[in-house]
Structures are given as structure tokens and as C-alpha cells.
Amino acid sequence: MLNRKLKMGMVGGGPGSFIAAIHYKAAVLDGQIELVAGAFSRDPEKSKQTGKSYFLHPSRVYGSYREMIEKEKQLPEGERIDFAVITTPNNWHFPIARDFLQAGFHVVCDKPMTLNVKEARQLKKIVEQSGLLFALTHNYTGYPMVKLARDMARKGELGDIRKIIVQYPQGWLATPLERTGQTQASWRTDPKQSGAAGCMGDIGTHAENLSEYITGLKITEVCADLTTFVQGRPLDDDGNVLLRFNNGAKGILHCSQISVGEENNLAIRIYGTKKGLEWRQEHPNYLYVKEQNAPMQVWKRGNPYVSEYSPAAARATRLPGGHPEAFIEAFANIYKNFADSLIARLTGEKPDPLASDFPTADDGLRGMLFIETVVQSAKSDSKWTPMAE
Numbered sequence: 001m002l003n004r005k006l007k008m009g010m011v012g013g014g015p016g017s018f019i020a021a022i023h024y025k026a027a028v029l030d031g032q033i034e035l036v037a038g039a040f041s042r043d044p045e046k047s048k049q050t051g052k053s054y055f056l057h058p059s060r061v062y063g064s065y066r067e068m069i070e071k072e073k074q075l076p077e078g079e080r081i082d083f084a085v086i087t088t089p090n091n092w093h094f095p096i097a098r099d100f101l102q103a104g105f106h107v108v109c110d111k112p113m114t115l116n117v118k119e120a121r122q123l124k125k126i127v128e129q130s131g132l133l134f135a136l137t138h139n140y141t142g143y144p145m146v147k148l149a150r151d152m153a154r155k156g157e158l159g160d161i162r163k164i165i166v167q168y169p170q171g172w173l174a175t176p177l178e179r180t181g182q183t184q185a186s187w188r189t190d191p192k193q194s195g196a197a198g199c200m201g202d203i204g205t206h207a208e209n210l211s212e213y214i215t216g217l218k219i220t221e222v223c224a225d226l227t228t229f230v231q232g233r234p235l236d237d238d239g240n241v242l243l244r245f246n247n248g249a250k251g252i253l254h255c256s257q258i259s260v261g262e263e264n265n266l267a268i269r270i271y272g273t274k275k276g277l278e279w280r281q282e283h284p285n286y287l288y289v290k291e292q293n294a295p296m297q298v299w300k301r302g303n304p305y306v307s308e309y310s311p312a313a314a315r316a317t318r319l320p321g322g323h324p325e326a327f328i329e330a331f332a333n334i335y336k337n338f339a340d341s342l343i344a345r346l347t348g349e350k351p352d353p354l355a356s357d358f359p360t361a362d363d364g365l366r367g368m369l370f371i372e373t374v375v376q377s378a379k380s381d382s383k384w385t386p387m388a389e
Contacts, residue, residue, distance in 0.1 A: 002343045005034045009072060009081035009105075011065045011096050012088035014041030014050050016183035019110055020087035023137070024054070026331035027085065032339045036060055037081050039068040065096050069103045082342060083133070086110060089193040090201070094119040097134070101126050106133040106342055108335070112205050112371065113364025115195045117388075120368035124361040133345065135338040136359040138209045138367075140266060142333035144301050144325070145287040147312040147357070149270070149279055150214045152289070158272030161215055164243065164251035166207040166268040169259035173199075173237050176230050191234055197371045198235025200226060203266075204255040204374070205367040209359070210268055211253070212366065217245040219370065221384045224377035229258045241374055244384070285324050301325065315354050334358050 008027055013020025020040075027033045037060040040050035044063035051061030062068040065084075072080045083106035086096050094114040097107050113136055114120045127134040140146060152158065177185040187193040188202055195201050212218060221244040226236040237258045243251030256262070266281035278288040285301040299306060302321030307314035316333045319325055337358040344351035369388055377385035 001349075002347055004078065006032055006082045006339055006342060007036045007080065008033050009037040009039075009068060009084045010035060011039050011068070011084055011086050012041075012092070013038070014043070014046045017087065018184055022328065022331055023085050023087050023108075023110070025328055026139075027335045029328065029332040030336050030339070032343070033335065037062070037068060037072060039063065039065040066099065069099060069105070072105075073103060081105060082346070083107060083338075089187045090195050091115050091193045094123055097123055098126055101130045101132055101134070104130075104132070108135045108137065108338060109364070110137050111209075111359075111364070112195065112201055112367050113361065114368055117365075117368045117372045120361075120365045124365050127361040133338065133342055134361050135334060136361070136364045137331065137334050138206060138213075138359040138363060139327070139331040139334055140206055140210055140281060141213050141357075141359060142316060142330035143279075143281075143284050144306070144310075144313040144316040144333075145279055145284060145299065146210070146214065146330075147316055148287055148299060148306055148310045149268075149277055150216075151310040151312060152277060153215050153270060153272075157275060157289075158270060158277065159274030161217065161245075161247065161249045161270060161272045163271040164211050164215060164217075164245070164249060164268070165270075166211045166251070166253050166266075168203040168207045168255040168264075168266045169262040170203065170255075170257045170264060171260045171262045173230065173233075173257035174260050176233065178233070189233055189235055189237075194235060195371065196375045197226070197239075198228075198233070199237045199255055199257045200224075200239040200241075200374050201235075201371045203257070204239055204241075204253065205370060206266060207253050207255055207268075208370045209363060209367060210266070211243070211251060213359075213363075214268065215245070215249075215270060217247055217249060218366075219251075219387055220244050220246050221386050222370075222373050222377050223384050224374040226374065226378040236378075239374065239378075241377075284326055284330070312354055312357055 039062040040047040084100045085108040178189045223242040227238045238256040241253040269278045276290040287299040289297040340355035373387040
């Protein structure tokens with residue numbers, strides 16, 4: 001047993017950041033991790049300002065991530081950071097993750113993993129060669145009822161899966177918000193920072209990841225239609241994709257950031273030869289299971305029957321039924337499993353097999369391949385575009 005908290009260093013998360021604050025709250029929720037260092041901005045003054053807000057010692061607030069690596073390596077084990085979390089725009093994910101891994105630090109990275117497939121393949125190789133832990137925060141896999149859905153699907157409860165419908169509509173970019181200087185809109189609509197896709201890369205990858213995580217199937221071909229509705233925006237803000245899976249199942253994936261009135265309406269429906277199921281992120285504590293000629297079942301998070309069926313869902317549950325758990329807790333479940341896996345490494349203990357249930361570089365590469373294939377398909381005259389391995 002480790003007699004201290006894991007020490008985390010953060011890269012990114014300066015003034016105007018959204019996701020860094022989520023990472024921090026999720027990481028510290030279970031009391032296993034503490035933030036001890038950071039390079040929060042390329043502007044040293046902004047980095048210092050953010051460091052003060054976290055009450056960090058000034059000597060552990062750095063002007064660049066490279067300085068952070070250099071100085072942290074000089075500290076004794078147990079005092080230096082155990083891992084780094086990357087919360088920057090996408091174009092910085094690869095070089096920062098690469099450099100921390102090569103310096104011997106474990107890494108947690110926000111999604112998508114890299115800017116393109118070439119970087120994703122390189123990073124996956126670096127992770128494998130390093131032998132270090134790498135987690136990607138596809139946080140929706142952390143919800144207990146998503147884990148229950150996965151266990152139902154993988155155990156054959158649905159029968160042979162035939163149809164997968166997954167959606168993620170938002171409305172926050174229905175107007176040219178990026179032209180107002182809003183930080184999140186500015187970088188997410190910039191190809192140099194976001195990559196080849198806008199909406200499809202930002203939230204479409206969550207939908208892709210969720211469909212493969214729950215079913216265990218792999219997307220093999222896509223037929224995509226991407227649109228930029230806001231005039232002058234260089235990246236897509238709406239996408240519709242037909243999917244083919246490796247077992248013959250067919251699917252529909254649509255995501256949008258111009259769907260006026262929508263907030264974060266991620267949802268998935270899966271239909272097999274025996275049953276269907278449905279989960280909605282805005283009502284995450286319920287899983288709906290459907291049968292032909294039978295009443296619909298509503299499985300509710302936190303109840304003993306869920307824990308008995310799915311140890312993974314039980315592990316991801318903190319509160320009794322009726323006390324809602326949601327986005328921060330799901331995010332924290334990624335950190336919880338990563339932390340338990342890392343503690344086992346540091347103490348030489350055998351890790352709980354359930355602790356390995358977090359997205360990895362393999363999932364990151366799948367996401368980048370999906371983005372690349374969808375963009376290629378949208379530009380192609382071919383009906384179907386195969387997705388590379």
C-alpha cells in the first residue's frame with residue numbers, strides 16, 4: 001500500500017480553460033491524487049496566476065512543459081510528480097505526451113489523443129516501448145450504467161447485435177462564437193489547433209468510442225456527410241455517418257454543434273436479436289432494456305441488482321440509488337482506475353483486473369483513424385470508405 005497520495009502535474013489549464021478544471025476535480029475526488037506542479041500556460045505570468053489559484057508552491061509552477069520535465073526529474077522519487085495530465089488544445093497532445101513518456105513519467109491525456117493518425121501511431125508505439133501507463137479521458141466510458149450496458153452486450157444478453165444508433169448533438173456553436181474571442185470556440189474551430197475535423201473530432205469521437213466500448217465491435221467502413229453551416233468556419237460543425245461493423249451490424253452516428261437548444265445530448269441505442277438497450281448521458285443513472293412483447297425494464301444506478309450483475313458498474317458507483325451521479329464522477333472513474341493501476345505498479349502489488357478499465361492509446365488511435373476516415377469519406381465520391389487498422 002502506498003503511504004502517500006499520487007502526485008500529479010498538469011500541462012495546460014490556464015485562464016479560460018474548461019476541461020482542465022474538470023480534470024482537476026475528477027482527479028482529486030477520491031483522495032488518491034494531489035496536484036503538486038503545473039505548466040498551465042505558455043505565458044509564464046498566466047502560468048503563475050493559475051498556480052496561485054491551486055495554492056501551489058511557486059517553485060513548482062513552470063513557464064513551459066519542458067522546464068517542468070527538467071526540474072521534476074531532478075526531484076527525488078516520492079516528491080516529484082508521478083504522472084502528468086495534458087489539458088491543452090489538440091495540437092500539443094503528441095509532443096507533450098511523447099516528451100513526458102520518454103522522460104519516464106506516466107501520462108493522462110485529454111481526447112482526441114493527437115492531431116492526426118501519424119502522430120497517434122507514433123504515440124502508441126512510444127507508450128508500448130516505455131512500458132508506462134497512458135490513459136485517455138474518453139470519460140463517458142466511466143459512467144456505471146455504460147459499464148452495465150457493456151457487460152450486458154458482451155455477455156450476449158442482447159443476442160447478436162444488428163443495429164447501433166449513436167448521437168451527440170450540441171447547439172453552442174450555432175452562431176460564429178469563435179469571432180467573439182471565446183477561448184473554447186476559438187481553438188476548437190481552428191484546424192491548426194483542433195485537427196482535420198471540428199464537430200466530428202470534438203464530440204463525434206466520443207460517439208464512436210462509446211459504440212465500440214459497449215459492443216466490443218469495431219467500425220470497418222463509413223459513409224460520411226460533413227457540413228459547415230456557419231459561414232466562414234473552416235471546420236465541420238455537423239456530421240452524419242453510416243457505419244458498418246465487423247460482425248455485419250449496421251449503424252448511424254450523428255453529431256452536431258449547431259443543433260439549437262441542445263446541450264450535451266449524447267445517447268446510444270443498441271439492438272440485438274434478443275433485446276435492445278438505450279442510455280442517455282443527460283439522464284445517466286438509468287439504462288433502458290427493451291424486449292419484444294414485454295414491458296421495458298429500467299435499470300437504476302446504485303441498486304444491488306446492478307452491482308450483482310456488473311462488478312465494473314459497482315466499482316464505478318459511489319452513492320446509493322436515488323442520489324444522482326454524473327459527469328464529474330464518470331470522469332473521476334477514469335482517474336480512479338488509472339490511480340489504482342499506478343499504485344499497484346509503484347508498490348509491486350497485483351492490480352485489480354477491474355482497474356485496467358480505462359481508455360488507452362489503442363482507443364486513441366481508433367479515434368484518430370475514425371476522424372481521418374470520416375473526413376476522407378466526406379470528400380470522396382465513393383459510397384463506402386474502409387477504416388484502416
